[in-house]
Amino acid sequence: MDYDKQSLLQPLFKTLHNIEKLGTELEQDIENVFVIEEYPKNYILLHEGHVCKHVYFLIDAVVRSYHIIGQKEVTSRLMFSNHIVISAGSFFTQTAAVETIETLSNCVIATLSYIDLQSIYAKHPQFNLHTRIITEQYFFMQEQRLYMLRKHSAVLKYEYFLDHYANYLQHIPQKYIASFLNISPETLSRIRAKFGEDSIS
Amino acid sequence: MDYDKQSLLQPLFKTLHNIEKLGTELEQDIENVFVIEEYPKNYILLHEGHVCKHVYFLIDAVVRSYHIIGQKEVTSRLMFSNHIVISAGSFFTQTAAVETIETLSNCVIATLSYIDLQSIYAKHPQFNLHTRIITEQYFFMQEQRLYMLRKHSAVLKYEYFLDHYANYLQHIPQKYIASFLNISPETLSRIRAKFGEDSIS
DNA sequence: TGTATTTATTGACAAATGTCAACAAAAACT
């Protein structure tokens, strides 16, 4: 693959620099350990039961994570370009993941292994500042997802989704959206029918 | 108050040392900025709409956070001794909180202000390592709460609660547990009645 | 200890959502 790694990683470095300027050596070391990879649609990046050994920085991608509850897949997250993706519990503790991560489009993704990340920490302890802040940001996003799930009715949850994910609506099969909102595909279909009705009349 | 601050903070320092040994000066500086305070039961530590300006380390406490959805309070977290409590979004970004934090028992709590924490970071950048790891741990706990909320039936959610919070059951009014599980108090009462029935027969 | 207040329980009923099935539409694959 003849990618220009540096330009593909530009958005990531912008985020990092906004937190605190990286030294030249640190920036170079980070760039060196990232690997750019292509994955086809519906490729499984992480299997439930396996250890999440990489951070995925989504360069051009639509990705979902899900876990099995009862017999059914329940979508836990929907993620897009410029998101950083890990299965948190698994990655942080290097233990078996309880969720599966799957691509929903042909993807270009920068991957960084757990081991390489640890060596970055060892060589550049100041990098902990950046990952602390990023973890805080993702913590906050997760808090908002929790807030959404506690909205009581299916309609309120769908409205929340429209407010926060409208741009991505067309890229995600509806059944996954329903599952993300914890409602049945039929219920979502009915809600959408009503919404359409409203905007016509 | 004639508390022995050092001994009250022992559990916190143990956690920090387990991540990476703190230097003497850093340890001393942290100890200096923490303030031990007592709060009565049902005291509001943080009001929705205010900025969360402190980290609370619960020394001896039962605490809940909640937000208003529609007309109703919905309990978002239940927290106990040795937990670190903040309203994440508000604290990290120093903006208005969307939730309220309230004591459910008479409490002894160590508080640390946002400003003091920033000066610790400035003076001891290596402390970012500790807070990164702690943030990761709380991230993971939050992920588990999300997982719980996605369990479909009220019974499954209550079973989850029994598995993870059994020790605290008696300290928390049932209506807050119901709210935490996103079910009505009546439904929880009925589930508990059935459970009791089962264990007799 | 007795009274007031809050919390929990129980029943009857209503509302929301899930399930199953049949069909339509869209997408994927030769």
Add this chain to the structure above:
DNA sequence: AGTTTTTGTTGACATTTGTCAATAAATACA
């Protein structure tokens, strides 16, 4: 382009959970 497969829609109905109200139990407080 035509066929197969997947996804989305709609209806009928079942199930779960919520709501309201009455009562009991527990807790707080004077």
